[in-house]
Amino acid sequence: MARESKKKMLRLRLYVAGGAPNSVRAIANLAAICKEHLQAAFKLEIVDVLQFPLRALADGVLVTPHLAKLSPSPASKVVGNLSDRDSVLLALGIGK
Amino acid sequence: MSRGGGNPVSALPSNVLRLVKDGLERRALDAGEIDAVIDAGSGNVILLPLAKRALALAASQAANNLLAALPRPDYQRMLPELEPVTLTYGEVLYQPGQRVRHVYFPSDAHVSILVVVESGKALEVGLIGREGMVGVGLALGVEHSSVRALVQGSGTALRMPAGVFLEELARCAPLQRELHRYAYAKLAQARQTAACNRFHLVEARLARWLLMTSDRVRSDHFHLTHEFLADVLGVRRVGVTNAAGDLQRRKLIGYRRGEITILDRAGLEAASCPCYGIVRNLAS
Numbered sequence: 001m002a003r004e005s006k007k008k009m010l011r012l013r014l015y016v017a018g019g020a021p022n023s024v025r026a027i028a029n030l031a032a033i034c035k036e037h038l039q040a041a042f043k044l045e046i047v048d049v050l051q052f053p054l055r056a057l058a059d060g061v062l063v064t065p066h067l068a069k070l071s072p073s074p075a076s077k078v079v080g081n082l083s084d085r086d087s088v089l090l091a092l093g094i095g096k
Numbered sequence: 097m098s099r100g101g102g103n104p105v106s107a108l109p110s111n112v113l114r115l116v117k118d119g120l121e122r123r124a125l126d127a128g129e130i131d132a133v134i135d136a137g138s139g140n141v142i143l144l145p146l147a148k149r150a151l152a153l154a155a156s157q158a159a160n161n162l163l164a165a166l167p168r169p170d171y172q173r174m175l176p177e178l179e180p181v182t183l184t185y186g187e188v189l190y191q192p193g194q195r196v197r198h199v200y201f202p203s204d205a206h207v208s209i210l211v212v213v214e215s216g217k218a219l220e221v222g223l224i225g226r227e228g229m230v231g232v233g234l235a236l237g238v239e240h241s242s243v244r245a246l247v248q249g250s251g252t253a254l255r256m257p258a259g260v261f262l263e264e265l266a267r268c269a270p271l272q273r274e275l276h277r278y279a280y281a282k283l284a285q286a287r288q289t290a291a292c293n294r295f296h297l298v299e300a301r302l303a304r305w306l307l308m309t310s311d312r313v314r315s316d317h318f319h320l321t322h323e324f325l326a327d328v329l330g331v332r333r334v335g336v337t338n339a340a341g342d343l344q345r346r347k348l349i350g351y352r353r354g355e356i357t358i359l360d361r362a363g364l365e366a367a368s369c370p371c372y373g374i375v376r377n378l379a380s
Contacts, residue, residue, distance in 0.1 A: 020131035020147035021176035028173070049132060053141045056134050063121045063130045079120050080129030 010042040010092065011070040015061045018050040022081040026065035029082040037094050069093070111135070112142060150175050159203035160254065161227045162274050170268050177264070178254040183207070183247040185319070189230060190241035198255045199231035205251030206312040210244040210327065218244060219293075220328040221286055223305070225249075225312025228278055234258055235265060235275040248324065249313050285375045293330060296369035298339040301329055303368035306349065306356060311376070316358040343367065 014030060016023035027046065034042050049056040049064050059068070067078045069092050078091045108125070112133050116125050124130050131147035134140070143151065158164040163171055163178075183189075183205040190196060192212050200207070207230050209222035221243070224230050230245050230253075239258075256264075265271055292301060305328050309318055325336040343349045348364045350357040358364055365372065 017132035017141065017143060017147055018151055019172050019175075020143065021150050022129050022131045022147070024172050024175075049134060049141050053134065053139055056141070057136060057139050062134055062136075063116060063124065064132045064134075065129070077120070080124035080127065083129075 008041070008072050010038060010072070010094075012042060012092075013045045013047060013059075013068045013070055015047045015049055015056055015059075015064045015066040015068070017064045018048055020064075023065050025081040025083065026067070029085070029088070030067065033082070033085060033088055037089065067091075107145060109142070109145075112144065115142075146176075149180075159226060159252075160201040160229075162229055162278060163201055163254070165274050166268070166270050170270055174256070174264055174268075177256050177260045179256070181253055181255045183251060183253050185247055185250045187247040189245040189247065191244055192242055194241050195239055196231050196234050196241050196258050198257055199229055199234055199261050200253045200255050201229050202226050202253040202312075203251065204249075204313065205247060205253050206249040206309065208246045208248040208324075208328070210246055212244055217330075218327050219330045220305075221289055222282060223248070223308050223312060226314075227312070228282070229275070231258075231261075232275060232279050232282060234261060235272075236279060248320070249309070249318060251313075281375075288371045288375050292369055292371040296371070298329060298331055298335055299342045300367060300369040302336070302339045303343060303348070303364050304372040305329070306343075306358065307361075307364060307368055307372050308375075310358055310361075316361070318356055319354050320356055321354045 012030075014026060016026060030044070034044065047055055049061070056064070056066075061068075063079055065079065065081060067082060067088070069076045072093075076091045076093070078088050082088050112125070115133050115135055116122050116130075121130075125133075131144060133142045133144070135142060158166075158171060163174075166174075178201070181200075183200070183202070189198075189200060189207060202225050204226065206223060206225035208220045209224065209230075210218040211221050212218045229235075231241075233241065265275070292304070296304075302325065305325070306320075309320065310316055322333050322336045322340075325340070326333045329336060329339070331339075340349070340351050343364070344351055346363065346367065348358070348360045348367055350359055
């Protein structure tokens with residue numbers, strides 16, 4: 001019971017293309033979503049594919065921006081600038 | 097509504113369209129929400145045209161002083177809405193009474209602000225280059241231009257639609273501060289110019305405007321016709337010829353077929369009326 005009530009830590013990884021416009025928006029949108037819905041219960045890693053293209057390749061990322069939920073399972077993803085808050089929340093498994 | 101900065105699908109390179117055929121990724125691509133595509137075969141990251149342009153813009157430090165003074169995250173956020181344009185000598189950006197549709201942040205172009213009186217004659221009351229913005233009236237809540245904005249020096253600028261500019265202004269306190277400071281500098285410049293036009297001699301005023309132009313193009317060499325200068329100084333063409341001849345005789349400038357070269361900057365500053373120094377200090 002106690003374990004279920006403990007908020008599960010969300011592990012997220014956002015792949016971006018440097019300071020390109022949709023990437024910048026995705027970062028801003030994600031920051032707002034995390035602040036409002038997750039407070040401190042998340043770990044976010046941002047991977048710049050312009051600096052680390054091989055990581056994107058290894059992780060099977062096709063386009064950026066690309067948000068991957070690594071845990072808890074099931075893994076999921078959202079692509080694009082994350083401006084559709086509802087679909088991001090759905091993909092991340094976050095209730096409203 | 098995401099102002100998605102979308103590439104029209106027809107403008108997408110064919111290799112991109114081949115790599116992203118369907119699914120979530122293709123829908124995001126069609127919606128203009130993608131910056132780059134990764135080619136698994138080659139390991140290359142392919143930037144889409146708009147993203148490439150935005151990154152190139154960001155990489156070159158903002159060439160306009162107002163934009164460069166903004167905190168980087170604010171400037172980055174505005175970048176997708178700043179369209180690089182080329183301004184050409186003689187191009188009219190605003191006519192008096194016209195609704196302001198875009199504001200302009202010059203990089204190396206410069207723009208004359210002219211008051212047009214009922215006879216149709218015009219007098220230059222301001223000069224805007226990389227230190228400022230064309231359309232500051234909008235920042236003060238005025239939607240229509242009261243002046244003519246005429247491109248005096250060809251070059252590049254960044255342009256932003258009026259509606260977007262007003263939104264940015266509402267949310268970005270540093271932009272407000274920069275523009276308020278700038279609006280005051282323009283007011284001070286206009287007041288000084290009023291006194292200058294009334295009291296100072298043509299040669300001294302010509303020296304002042306030549307120095308102001310040189311500051312904005314960052315060069316001692318630029319092009320200005322007698323007609324243009326006549327409007328600037330509010331004198332007849334022959335008045336310009338005489339004043340320019342005077343400065344040439346004093347070996348302060350070279351002036352041949354509209355090409356002006358400042359030969360002796362210190363001397364030209366000494367020949368200029370004090371308004372040059374006064375306004376320059378106010379604007380910095």
